[in-house]
Amino acid sequence: xxxxxxxxxxxxxxxxxxxxxxxxxxxxxxxxxxxxxxxxxxxxxxxxxxxxxxxxxxxxxxxxxxxxxxxxxxxxxxxxxxxxxxxxxxxxxxxxxxxxxxxxxxxxxxxxxxxxxxxxxxxxxxxxxxxxxxxxxxxxxxxxxxxxxxxxxxxxxxxxxxxxxxxxxxxxxxxxxxxxxxxxxxxxxxxxxxxxxxxxxxxxxxxxxxxxxxxxxxxxxxxxxxxxxxxxxxxxxxxxxxxxxxxxxxxxxxxxxxxxxxxxxxxxxxxxxxxxxxxxxxxxxxxxxxxxxxxxxxxxxxxxxxxxxxxxxxxxxxxxxxxxxxxxxxxxxxxxxxxxxxxxxxxxxxxxxxxxxxxxxxxxxxxxxxxxxxxxxxxxxxxxxxxxxxxxxxxxxxxxxxxxxxxxxxxxxxxxxxxxxxxxxxxxxxxxxxxxxxxxxxxxxxxxxxxxxxxxxxxxxxxxxxxxxxxxxxxxxxxxxxxxxxxxxxxxxxxxxxxxxxxxxxxxxxxxxxxxxxxxxxxxxxxxxxxxxxxxxxxxxxxxxxxxxxxxxxxxxxxxxxxxxxxxxxxxxxxxxxxxxxxxxxxxxxxxxxxxxxxxxxxxxxxxxxxxxxxxxxxxxxxxxxxxxxxxxxxxxxxxxxxxxxxxxxxxxxxxxxxxxxxxxxxxxxxxxxxxxxxxxxxxxxxxxxxxxxxxxxxx
Amino acid sequence: xxxxxxxxxxxxxxxxxxxxxxxxxxxxxxxxxxxxxxxxxxxxxxxxxxxxxxxxxxxxxxxxxxxxxxxxxxxxxxxxxxxxxxxxxxxxxxxxxxxxxxxxxxxxxxxxxxxxxxxxxxxxxxxxxxxxxxxxxxxxxxxxxxxxxxxxxxxxxxxx
Numbered sequence: 001x002x003x004x005x006x007x008x009x010x011x012x013x014x015x016x017x018x019x020x021x022x023x024x025x026x027x028x029x030x031x032x033x034x035x036x037x038x039x040x041x042x043x044x045x046x047x048x049x050x051x052x053x054x055x056x057x058x059x060x061x062x063x064x065x066x067x068x069x070x071x072x073x074x075x076x077x078x079x080x081x082x083x084x085x086x087x088x089x090x091x092x093x094x095x096x097x098x099x100x101x102x103x104x105x106x107x108x109x110x111x112x113x114x115x116x117x118x119x120x121x122x123x124x125x126x127x128x129x130x131x132x133x134x135x136x137x138x139x140x141x142x143x144x145x146x147x148x149x150x151x152x153x154x155x156x157x158x159x160x161x162x163x164x165x166x167x168x169x170x171x172x173x174x175x176x177x178x179x180x181x182x183x184x185x186x187x188x189x190x191x192x193x194x195x196x197x198x199x200x201x202x203x204x205x206x207x208x209x210x211x212x213x214x215x216x217x218x219x220x221x222x223x224x225x226x227x228x229x230x231x232x233x234x235x236x237x238x239x240x241x242x243x244x245x246x247x248x249x250x251x252x253x254x255x256x257x258x259x260x261x262x263x264x265x266x267x268x269x270x271x272x273x274x275x276x277x278x279x280x281x282x283x284x285x286x287x288x289x290x291x292x293x294x295x296x297x298x299x300x301x302x303x304x305x306x307x308x309x310x311x312x313x314x315x316x317x318x319x320x321x322x323x324x325x326x327x328x329x330x331x332x333x334x335x336x337x338x339x340x341x342x343x344x345x346x347x348x349x350x351x352x353x354x355x356x357x358x359x360x361x362x363x364x365x366x367x368x369x370x371x372x373x374x375x376x377x378x379x380x381x382x383x384x385x386x387x388x389x390x391x392x393x394x395x396x397x398x399x400x401x402x403x404x405x406x407x408x409x410x411x412x413x414x415x416x417x418x419x420x421x422x423x424x425x426x427x428x429x430x431x432x433x434x435x436x437x438x439x440x441x442x443x444x445x446x447x448x449x450x451x452x453x454x455x456x457x458x459x460x461x462x463x464x465x466x467x468x469x470x471x472x473x474x475x476x477x478x479x480x481x482x483x484x485x486x487x488x489x490x491x492x493x494x495x496x497x498x499x500x501x502x503x504x505x506x507x508x509x510x511x512x513x514x515x516x517x518x519x520x521x522x523x524x525x526x527x528x529x530x531x532x533x534x535x536x537x538x539x540x541x542x543x544x545x546x547x548x549x550x551x552x553x554x555x556x557x558x559x560x561x562x563x564x565x566x567x568x569x570x571x572x573x574x575x576x577x578x579x580x581x582x583x584x585x586x587x588x589x590x591x592x593x594x595x596x597x598x599x600x601x602x603x604x605x606x607x608x609x610x611x612x613x614x615x616x617x618x619x620x621x622x623x624x625x626x627x628x629x630x631x632x633x634x635x636x637x638x639x640x641x642x643x644x645x646x647x648x649x650x651x652x653x654x655x656x657x658x659x660x661x662x663x664x665x666x667x668x669x670x671x672x673x674x675x676x677x678x679x680x681x682x683x684x685x686x687x688x689x690x691x692x693x694x695x696x697x698x699x700x
Numbered sequence: 701x702x703x704x705x706x707x708x709x710x711x712x713x714x715x716x717x718x719x720x721x722x723x724x725x726x727x728x729x730x731x732x733x734x735x736x737x738x739x740x741x742x743x744x745x746x747x748x749x750x751x752x753x754x755x756x757x758x759x760x761x762x763x764x765x766x767x768x769x770x771x772x773x774x775x776x777x778x779x780x781x782x783x784x785x786x787x788x789x790x791x792x793x794x795x796x797x798x799x800x801x802x803x804x805x806x807x808x809x810x811x812x813x814x815x816x817x818x819x820x821x822x823x824x825x826x827x828x829x830x831x832x833x834x835x836x837x838x839x840x841x842x843x844x845x846x847x848x849x850x851x852x853x854x855x856x857x858x859x860x
Contacts, residue, residue: 608755
């Protein structure tokens with residue numbers, strides 16, 4: 001029983017986090033849209049609904065503090081959607097801080113600690129300060145020939161929207177639509193979408209009369225600027241009749257909305273069925289819709305997927321045994337049996353790869369999850385620094401392994417901080433050079449082969465190479481004699497050295513520039529590399545190259561002495577024959593010449609201090625691995641060819657061992673180590689003293 | 701199942717009162733000495749599968765192996781405790797234990813002997829006499845039936 005409750009609680013928490021993320025997304029959209037005037041009422045209403053749902057959930061699970069917080073925010077959002085208060089930037093600030101407080105409260109509920117939460121109290125104080133807002137506006141006369149039955153069942157919110165639209169001199173239309181009951185969901189959504197392009201849908205109600213029993217008739221109340229002819233042209237069809245609701249002739253005493261509502265409440269109950277029942281049906285329909293959306297997705301602990309992946313790995317072993325068996329049967333002369341076995345093996349092989357792909361697909365999540373969090377951070381930082389920032393996100397739908405997404409959020413946050421703090425100039429400076437006051441930060445993601453690229457680009461001041469070099473000299477990170485030899489790329493690469501900040505003073509936001517080297521290390525941990533491009537006065541672009549997934553990779557199996565290693569194929573650019581005579585020594589480092597350019601090589605047996613029972617063979621292979629512009633040749637004895645492997649991480653007790661991404665089963669009960677090529681390239685190319693190597697930039 | 705043997709009314713319980721709560725220890729040997737670890741902490745005893753050495757790992761790590769798909773780091777207890785290393789014999793075994801970090805650690809020992817029940821009263825708490833590297837890994841000394849058992853603190857061993 002305890003397990004069930006735990007599971008339910010776990011689902012409650014992830015459901016709640018989802019809602020909070022949705023809520024945050026709404027706020028961002030509201031802020032973006034609100035800049036150009038009226039906030040979109042649909043967005044406000046959606047934010048209200050999010051908090052409302054959260055309140056309900058909290059009640060269900062006895063999460064008292066979450067419930068109270070949701071309730072307080074619901075009040076505020078209700079006032080907003082009913083027009084009792086305006087969406088000022090002050091109110092938005094409070095709402096944004098509520099997102100963070102939600103997260104804190106949710107954590108507290110999860111751990112069950114009942115300690116005081118200062119941020120929660122602070123938020124309540126803020127809410128208190130905002131007060132409840134003014135009384136609802138009277139809304140002016142409802143001088144339209146509106147069906148009393150319709151008016152009677154409007155909710156307070158719908159009524160408010162009706163008044164608001166009338167005040168803006170919108171025209172009112174009634175769309176009478178008929179649908180097949182069987183396809184009503186789709187048809188209704190479709191007509192709603194089309195109608196929305198012309199105005200705001202106030203409400204829609206079934207009329208209770210339809211031509212046949214399997215059809216349903218609905219009235220949609222639409223407020224729009226367009227004239228009747230336009231709407232008929234756009235929306236009218238056999239099933240959709242558009243009528244304008246005429247303005248009433250000005251009577252000496254126009255009825256107040258209250259009169260119109262209450263006065264009409266009695267008759268429609270006899271006239272057009274029961275409005276109460278209609279409203280009830282709608283509520284049920286709403287609930288069913290939300291239940292449906294819940295059942296279509298399943299949240300799964302990533303460890304369960306890892307477990308499935310392990311099983312697939314085991315099945316791979318079964319598969320190779322099957323292959324060996326069919327070989328053996330064939331060699332024993334039982335051809336028919338062997339052929340059958342081979343067929344089985346092929347079918348098994350195909351299904352297994354499909355399964356592997358399927359599991360991998362499940363692990364993939366869109367980068368949008370991280371990007372939304374970043375948008376919130378960007379907003380917060382730009383406020384703290386009094387810089388106006390336009391964050392432009394593209395490719396949020398790009399998918400990447402869940403584990404990578406988790407590890408990405410900190411480095412990206414750091415990069416955004418740096419971009420806002422160091423990159424984007426203060427408003428006055430921007431105005432002085434003719435740039436728009438609002439700085440633009442572009443966050444782009446896209447897939448390129450088996451890699452995902454993420455770019456963080458700003459239109460700020462760019463990196464000043466001279467001051468970067470000077471600082472590196474001052475800190476003793478490079479020698480004066482080295483400066484001349486640095487290419488531009490290498491100079492810019494200096495930002496990734498520890499201790500280098502591009503600003504003289506430390507700031508609260510991005511600190512003293514301890515950031516970029518840590519960013520680089522963290523990106524390398526998930527198998528990625530980061531490159532920087534910058535033009536003074538124009539901007540800076542940081543590009544991260546990441547593998548799409550960590551769980552299964554194609555690898556080149558190699559042997560050195562008695563050791564078998566797997567080299568992830570994504571990082572292998574080619575393999576060539578190796579002969580000792582090819583090696584030359586430049587600056588105390590072994591290199592070979594590959595098609596006219598110089599390639600540094602690394603002998604794995606020396607790097608890993610592997611013991612050899614016999615002397616190293618004179619011939620072997622060089623596996624050229626590359627990440628970004630960096631290339632390295634790994635010298636090995638034998639190549640075994642390509643295999644799909646499941647990488648299992650080495651245990652925590654080996655976490656300090658560098659150079660290995662994990663281990664994989666080789667099929668004969670043995671385990672092979674998987675090389676962490678990114679780390680090896682980094683390590684080997686930065687091992688000698690020259691700054692070139694320390695930066696890891698080697699030019700071919 | 702230590703809980704079962706301590707069920708009320710059994711003889712063991714009455715004996716238990718004299719010698720304090722009883723724990724079961726797995727007794728094994730490293731070189732010529734006998735050691736014990738709490739049996740409840742050991743998940744499995746294995747004949748050593750092929751172990752792949754991991755370059756650059758700490759000296760006491762023999763390498764990694766796969767136990768039905770689970771990756772296990774194998775630690776040579778003899779190196780860990782600085783006991784004389786003899787070539788591994790036929791009786792060498794790996795004890796699987798769960799570390800606090802959630803990682804499964806394999807402990808390589810020369811030979812597994814038996815399971816012994818020891819009351820807390822039968823364990824000399826102080827390991828001062830041992831001194832040096834060993835003392836931080838030792839729970840105490842047990843002397844059942846004239847044996848000399850060094851009782852190891854498994855948490856300390858797998859977490860360091």
